[in-house]
Amino acid sequence: MKAKLKSLGVTSAQFTPETYQPNKISCFGLWFRLCVGPEDQIGGHDFHVLICTPEWLCKNHWEPELIQHMLLVRKYDLDEITETINKCIENCTCDTWIETAQKLSRYFAWEYEDYQP
Numbered sequence: 306m307k308a309k310l311k312s313l314g315v316t317s318a319q320f321t322p323e324t325y326q327p328n329k330i331s332c333f334g335l336w337f338r339l340c341v342g343p344e345d346q347i348g349g350h351d352f353h354v355l356i357c358t359p360e361w362l363c364k365n366h367w368e369p370e371l372i373q374h375m376l377l378v379r380k381y382d383l384d385e386i387t388e389t390i391n392k393c394i395e396n397c398t399c400d401t402w403i404e405t406a407q408k409l410s411r412y413f414a415w416e417y418e419d420y421q422p
Contacts, residue, residue, distance in 0.1 A: 309344040332360040352413035
């Protein structure tokens with residue numbers, strides 16, 4: 306089951322990933338929303354990931370912390386960020402969508418992570 310990044314957004318109504326301009330390109334932290342689904346189907350599931358730089362992390366996290374669902378980058382480069390996310394999605398491909406989504410949830414916070422029907 307080949308998965309595909311259907312859309313990439315941010316958790317802000319003020320800008321999009323394409324229009325976002327951090328004050329300092331090498332110091333930013335921003336939550337992204339990824340819509341990922343089977344390549345041959347319309348729509349997908351929501352995943353979230355914090356994308357930030359080491360400088361931002363040092364300035365904003367003072368306590369020891371186990372960090373999950375984060376992509377660490379050196380600067381805000383949307384092409385590089387998108388390419389990295391797409392490679393991760395490609396590497397998580399399994400036989401079924403549920404297996405793929407569960408594998409993706411190791412890297413991105415999945416909307417159905419830990420869901421119990």
